[in-house]
Amino acid sequence: MKRVLSGITPSGDFTLGNYLGALRHWVSFQEDHDAFYCVVDLHALTTDIDPVVLRRNSLDAALNLLAVGLDPRRCTIFVQSHVPEHTRLTWLLECTATMGELRRMTQFKEKSHGQETVRAGLFTYPVLMAADILLYRADAVPVGEDQRQHLELARELALRFNNRYGETFTVPEAAVPGAAARVMDLQHPERKMSKSVESPLGTIGLLDPAEAITRKVRKAVTDTDGEVRYDRAAKPGLANLLDLLAGATDRTPQEVAKGYTRYGDLKHDVAEALSELLRPVRERRMALEDDLPYVDTVLAEGAAAAHEVAAPTYAKAADALGLLPLPSLARDED
Ligand code: AMP
Ligand code: TRP
Secondary structure, eight states: OEEEEEOOOOOOBBBBHHIIIIIHHHHHHHHHHHEEEEEOOOHHTSSSOOHHHHHHHHHHHHEEEEHOOOOOTTTEEEEGGGSHHHHHHHHHHTSOOOOHHHTTTTTHHHHHHHHOOOHHHHHHHHHHHHHHHHHOOOOOEOOOOOHHHHHHEEEEEEEHHHHOOSSSOOEEEEOOSSSSSSOOSSSSSTOOTTSSSSOOOTTTTTOHHHHHHHHHHOOOOOOOSSOOOOOOOOOOOHHHHHHHHHHTTOOOOOHHHHTTTTTHHHHHHHHHHHHHHHHHHHHHHHHTOOOHHHHHHHHHHHHHHHOOOOOOOHHHHHHHTTOOOOOOHHHHHH
């Protein structure tokens, strides 16, 4: 069975963008792949976090992964910091990556732009992400469009390491969805909908009730020419709505556009489709609220299962580089 791995940062409330761009596909992959999904709490440390909030967000993220329909009997759900090989492999890969290639990362440029001080962790963030992926020898990585460049780096590091030190890592492919791979903010359609950017009207939360979804979609920014057609450059707000309906109904945005002449009708159907899509998620989430011990069990079992895969990959990479094996392990082999 092919393996997939993906991760999500516990940096705030999950959005519709997370769902359409990634989580929904994670759920499909668990059916016919050996799937690993992780709450990447170490990645959250690259910004100024409040420890109390981070703790809450990490648990919340795990609850959301269950609420979207991930089933711990079909996939492995775990927290990144529970598997120490993630940080250990990161160092080995940091010594494989170059400053130049990390400097070219668009997300780094955006996040560091205008900052007086920039954390070293923000710079090396994509190397930690590469370690997440390579540790599990993942064949595919389901992510939204914004992560494509990071994935390209993970591939490059795997290839470079394999060429220099011998076949160690699987070179992963990006699995980016065809529709809604980049959901835009409803109020600022030129920027990505994001859980870390405050935009109450522009962001649809994974757990928003139908009334909130309807209100936000109704107020979504469009344009004044009144024509329904898919044109991302000239009509970004409308194109985003068409993308959303396409994503929610498994069609192309061009196909969706053909069915409408009025913005109001389109908005009505977008709101309805999104409410229906997210309703079961909200219901499952409410049912889970009372069962935190269950979540703890899922994460404990997930960490153990993840470790089983990650530890041998790390050991292989360390050995390939010439690091001495742990003396106790060496004795065991005698
Ligand atoms: P993050 O919230 O940055 O940890 O992202 C988790 C996953 O959701 C990644 O696979 C992202 O590519 C995806 N994602 C985040 N925001 C969006 C968006 N606005 N549109 C599509 N996918 C997204
Ligand atoms: N960097 C990713 C994001 O911001 C999250 C992430 C961390 C990830 N590790 C990963 C995604 C490994 C896929 C695979 O969305």
